[in-house]
Every structure is written in structure tokens, then in C-alpha cells.
Amino acid sequence: MLAYIIRRVAQSVLVLLITGFVAFSMFSYVGDPVENMLGQERTQADVDRLREQLGLDQPFVVQYAKFLGQAVQGNFGLSYRQGRPVSDILSERLPATLELAAVSGLMALAGGIGLGIFTAIRRRGVGANVIMTLSLVGVSLPTFLIGILLIYVFAVQLGWLPSFGRGEVTDLGWWTTGFLTVSGLKALVLPAITLGLYQMTLIMRLVRTEMLEVLRMDYIRFARARGLRERAINFRHALKNTLVPVITITGLQLGSIIAFAIITETVFQWPGVGLLFINAIQFVDIPVMAAYLMMISVMFVAINLVVDLLYFAIDPRLRVDGRSGGH
Amino acid sequence: MTGPVLSVRDLVVEIPTRRGVLRPVDRVSYDIAAGEILGVVGESGAGKSMTGNAVIGLLDRPARITAGEILLTGEPIHGLNGEALRRLRGRRMGMIFQDPLTSLNPLLTVGDQLTETILEHLPVSAAEARKRAIAALEEVGIPAARQRIGSYPHEFSGGMRQRVVIALALCAEPELIVADEPTTALDVSVQAQIIALLKRLCRERGVAVMLVTHDMGVIAEAADRVAVMYAGRLAELGPVREVVGNARHPYTAGLMASTPSASGGHRRLRQIPGAMPRLDAVPDGCPFHPRCERAEARCRQAPEPMLQTCDGRAACWFPVVADEEVPA
Numbered sequence: 001m002l003a004y005i006i007r008r009v010a011q012s013v014l015v016l017l018i019t020g021f022v023a024f025s026m027f028s029y030v031g032d033p034v035e036n037m038l039g040q041e042r043t044q045a046d047v048d049r050l051r052e053q054l055g056l057d058q059p060f061v062v063q064y065a066k067f068l069g070q071a072v073q074g075n076f077g078l079s080y081r082q083g084r085p086v087s088d089i090l091s092e093r094l095p096a097t098l099e100l101a102a103v104s105g106l107m108a109l110a111g112g113i114g115l116g117i118f119t120a121i122r123r124r125g126v127g128a129n130v131i132m133t134l135s136l137v138g139v140s141l142p143t144f145l146i147g148i149l150l151i152y153v154f155a156v157q158l159g160w161l162p163s164f165g166r167g168e169v170t171d172l173g174w175w176t177t178g179f180l181t182v183s184g185l186k187a188l189v190l191p192a193i194t195l196g197l198y199q200m201t202l203i204m205r206l207v208r209t210e211m212l213e214v215l216r217m218d219y220i221r222f223a224r225a226r227g228l229r230e231r232a233i234n235f236r237h238a239l240k241n242t243l244v245p246v247i248t249i250t251g252l253q254l255g256s257i258i259a260f261a262i263i264t265e266t267v268f269q270w271p272g273v274g275l276l277f278i279n280a281i282q283f284v285d286i287p288v289m290a291a292y293l294m295m296i297s298v299m300f301v302a303i304n305l306v307v308d309l310l311y312f313a314i315d316p317r318l319r320v321d322g323r324s325g326g327h
Numbered sequence: 328m329t330g331p332v333l334s335v336r337d338l339v340v341e342i343p344t345r346r347g348v349l350r351p352v353d354r355v356s357y358d359i360a361a362g363e364i365l366g367v368v369g370e371s372g373a374g375k376s377m378t379g380n381a382v383i384g385l386l387d388r389p390a391r392i393t394a395g396e397i398l399l400t401g402e403p404i405h406g407l408n409g410e411a412l413r414r415l416r417g418r419r420m421g422m423i424f425q426d427p428l429t430s431l432n433p434l435l436t437v438g439d440q441l442t443e444t445i446l447e448h449l450p451v452s453a454a455e456a457r458k459r460a461i462a463a464l465e466e467v468g469i470p471a472a473r474q475r476i477g478s479y480p481h482e483f484s485g486g487m488r489q490r491v492v493i494a495l496a497l498c499a500e501p502e503l504i505v506a507d508e509p510t511t512a513l514d515v516s517v518q519a520q521i522i523a524l525l526k527r528l529c530r531e532r533g534v535a536v537m538l539v540t541h542d543m544g545v546i547a548e549a550a551d552r553v554a555v556m557y558a559g560r561l562a563e564l565g566p567v568r569e570v571v572g573n574a575r576h577p578y579t580a581g582l583m584a585s586t587p588s589a590s591g592g593h594r595r596l597r598q599i600p601g602a603m604p605r606l607d608a609v610p611d612g613c614p615f616h617p618r619c620e621r622a623e624a625r626c627r628q629a630p631e632p633m634l635q636t637c638d639g640r641a642a643c644w645f646p647v648v649a650d651e652e653v654p655a
Contacts, residue, residue: 219431241432
């Protein structure tokens, strides 16, 4: 088990080195930041001075090593556009994205598992069929369209919820939260639904399929033959066996909720890292783009690691520690 | 001894399909007394498992009981459904399935699965349930039961798992056990152990056992009486020694002739010509007549022979008489 974790962490480090390389390559191949930073009226001396200041005059390998060394310490250099440390900008923006992702992730998980179980158990019921049909809409409509539709109905027509921004936030010093104010919570509703709807329908359909599969297994039949209650059969015996594939997908989806918050943040002008990234692309603000890329890959790797460890918690067959008898 | 534990009377199970109603179980009647093992034998599709599922109330839709009675110690249970039936299952009748590898939930320890069953049916505390779970494992011959109770199913071998399954079926002390092919998925050497275990538990506890199998060897080894099924009907019913030794129904005789025996030397095994009719094409008269060498005009016409209308032993107008040469 410990050996397994060490192996997984080593793999994770390798993955991060590779993404680090890709992120760093952007500096050399995506546009020339010096052109953007200096205006029309510049001399060759200005260009050279800035190049030296940014370390762009050094060999590729040296630049990469320096980049890695700095990145490990959380230092991604100065934003070309704002002239401030990228790490400061990211840590300002990160709470907004993480809160949005957490709310929509929880919503997707709770709603997806609940509805998935419901539609599996009441497979032939009217309610289950209505939900299944509606879920097709959730899977097939693109995120930005859902966002715009929600804005149109709830912000423009009904005027219940704000159409953009994060509302009033409370500054806790190291973290800004929208959870503590009414306007903050109201501002969270539409983006969270927009971001989570697709994941929710995906999880729901997955849970339903897995659950139907599990309910056909012999041990469910045997549980019935032992006279256990339906509730115990559905939730104790069937649900747990459904969870392993669900956790895999959910873990990957959680990563993409954070990564693909870009679209939702753009639609709702949500001041998170996604919007920051979009703006950075427009201005070829490479340090910000590189830092964003690194941050997302760290999150993906971390989530995958957690997911792998969760398997051990759920499925005893994976906990091979020499104690077992049979095969 | 008061009446039989299980009494099945003219049981009919039907499956409505687009092309008409199928009858996988057709007017089947038998009794099982306490401490008795009734073997139910037949080819695939003869209706033996379907009978067992009907008794325990686990018929898969759209199959359903359309006629006849199932009495558990004299009380009718065929009309029960939902909650009332659930209370009986596990508590008064248990079931053992074919494949011990898939009958146990892989994510729960055997102790969890035992105690949840005990707590569901018996008014005992959690500590008492655990004690009983250990006792149940000991009774079915699991060594070091106290240590093994926290183990997961994958940590047991196939034979040990089937012992756990038996412990689970018996842990709430039911009066009837339906064992559906309990040894089919096991090694031959393990089969004998499981059969011996079933026999011992049946004798010690006075449980009535319905042993469904296609294996004549298992029947001869374990059963007290045997019911031979063919195309959903009972072909022959009687004490195992008589049915195996002096089969009256030509189908049973054919089955015996096609079963290898250790004492039979190098005799060539006989084969019954043809195949069992499909349920949507059961012929008029005796369902076995197209394959039967003894068939005469009467066999091809309704009414078909039934146990009750014949000698009560074999559903045949022209049963094989003892000491006669066994026809192929």
C-alpha cells in the first residue's frame, strides 16, 4: 500500500515535469511578449533591457531550470500585463473559482447520485422517464447556452438573481468568500447550475447504468432471498458496489469543473482564474498562462491520487496485504 | 411429526409472451417433511429452478404463479407479496444459489452479511447477533470462525464461500431451504463436502431441503426422495433408492442409462434420442412421447398421464415394470 502510494506520487511528479515543460515552451513559441509590453515608440535598447530583465536572453535549458526552480517555490514571475507577481494574482482569483467549483461539484454529486438511484430503482415509473428525457437536454446543450438561457430567464425576465459578478464578498485576509453575504450566495446560484448541470446529468446516467447492472447481480438476489429490506438492498448492498466507477468519473469531472470553469466564468464575468486565463490569452500574458496550466495539472494529479486512494477505502479486494487466503 | 413443512399443490407458473403463454411449471405437486431432502432433477429448462424460485417467491417478472397452492407448515404463502413475503424469506425459508463466487457481496465482510440477516429477522442485540454469526460459521465448518468473521468474501476459497452462503441461508433458523444447484460450480471433491454438510444440517436441525440439481450423482448421494421433472411437469416422484434403482418412467430410465457410474464398468452410455420440447411447442398427450420407445396411440392424445391419474409414482400410461430390461 505504501509502496503503491510512493509509486503513484513518483508518477505524478513525472506528469508535472512534462506539463511544466509544455507550459514553459509557451514562453519561446507563443508570440513575443516584449512586443506587447512596449508600445510603438521603443528603441532596440528598451527591447534588450526588458529581455535581459525577463531572462529571455539566456539559453533554453537555463531558462527551463530557472522556471522549474521558481515554480516549485510558487513563484511564476511577473504578469506581463499587470506587472505584478503572478502568484499574487492567482491567489486573489483562486477563491472565486474554488468556491464556484465546490458548490457546483457538490450539487452535481448529490443530485447525480440521488437522481441516478431514483431512476434506477423506479426504472419503469413516469418520474424516472421524465428525468431521463430531461437529462438528455443537460448532456447535449453546450454550457454557454445553458448559462445564457438561465441569465435570460432568472436575471432578465424574472429579475431574481444577478446575471454577472460575484456579489458582495467577505475578505478573510487570505481568502475572499461569497458564502457569507446574501448577494454573494445569490450570485453563486446561476453559475453553479451552469457549471454543474452537465456533470450532474453525466453522474446521474452513470449511477443509473451501474446501479441497474449491480441490481442484476447474484448477491442482490441472495440478499432478497435472505429477506433483507428493499432499503438495505438498494443503499447498503447495491449503492456501494455502484460507487467505484462513479468515483473514477467524478474525480475526473471535478478536475474538469475547475479547468472548464473558463466558459462559465466568461459568461457570468465571474472573477476567477478561468476569466483571468481568457484575458491572459488575449494579451499573450505567458507567465499567467503557464502558471494557470501548472495549477490545473497539479489539481488533476492531486485529484487522481485521492481517487486512487478512495478505491482502497471502498473495495477491500484491492487491499492486498498478504493476509488473504484464497485468490 | 405433524404435516409436511412444504406442500406444493398443482402449482402452475406461467410466462405471458407475445406468442402465447408459456408454462415452465405445470401442475406440480409434492411434499417435503422436516429433516427430509427432496431432490428435484431434470434437464435445463425442465422447470426445476423455476419451481424453487416460485416457492421462495423470487420469480422474475413476467413469470408468475397462476394456479395451485404453496403451503408452508400448512399456511398458504403463494398469495403473499411484498412485505409479508419478505418477512418469510430468510426467516422461515432460506435459499442457496449456484455460484458462491457471486452470491456474496464483495464489499461487505461475511460477518456484516451474517449479522444484518440475523438482526433483520431475530429480536436480538448486535452483540448477540455477532455471537450467533460466529456460531453459524462454526457450524458450517469454517475453521477459526472468530478470526474469519471480519474477512471479505474474496479471502475465502470457493468451497469455503459456499459454506458461508449456507451459513447465511441458515442463520435465522428457517424451516425450509431451497438449494438451487448448490454444488454445480464447485470442484468434485468440494461437492462431496458440501453435500455432506447439507445432509448433516438437515438431520441435526430438522430442516426440510429442496435440492434442485441436474446431477443424478448428487441426488443419489444426498436426497431421500426424488422428483424428476420433464417439460415443466413431474415425470416421476418417489424414494431415491427406488427411482434410481427401478425407474418406472421411461424418461427417468433413460436418464439413469445415460449417467456414468463407477460400478458400471465399460458399458457404453445410452442416450435419449431427440431433445426436450421447447415450452412453446409441448406436444399433446405425454410430453415425452416423441422420444419414447414405449409410446403407443394413447400417449399421443389428451389427456396426458399425470402422477395423480397414474400410480402416483410415474406419470406414464405404460410404466417400466421392475426387473424388466431397461429400454433405451
